[in-house]
Amino acid sequence: MSSGETARARAPRTAAEQRLSLADHATRYHGRMSRDEGALRINPDGGWFCRSGCGACCIALSISSPIPGMPSGKPAGVRCVQLSIDNRCLIFGQPERPEVCGRLRPEPAMCGGSRVEAIASIDALERATRPD
Numbered sequence: 001m002s003s004g005e006t007a008r009a010r011a012p013r014t015a016a017e018q019r020l021s022l023a024d025h026a027t028r029y030h031g032r033m034s035r036d037e038g039a040l041r042i043n044p045d046g047g048w049f050c051r052s053g054c055g056a057c058c059i060a061l062s063i064s065s066p067i068p069g070m071p072s073g074k075p076a077g078v079r080c081v082q083l084s085i086d087n088r089c090l091i092f093g094q095p096e097r098p099e100v101c102g103r104l105r106p107e108p109a110m111c112g113g114s115r116v117e118a119i120a121s122i123d124a125l126e127r128a129t130r131p132d
Helices: 003-010 015-029 099-103 115-129
Strands: none
Touching: none
């Protein structure tokens, strides 16, 4: 390895590189997600894996806590600014990710059999729990 390669390897990462790294982390974490619109797959812990590229909860769900780029949270039906073009969370596993996002887990009753069903289900939950 040349001294140039050593210096490059030790250089601090830029914010964009860190974001890509987070996206890679999320991809690895969700690597076994179902890419089809079929049923959710069960994970070894007894829970469920998200569908790859779904992002329904990042669009349909309202979030009242701050999100980087959305300091007042986000209303239901608005795409989170931290949702990538391929519908993956760019702040997955980071401390600035809202607690509600980290605690939300996929399940058939919420996610249904497709992304469309998931958005409809979450929208119905939002409407049923909206303060009057």
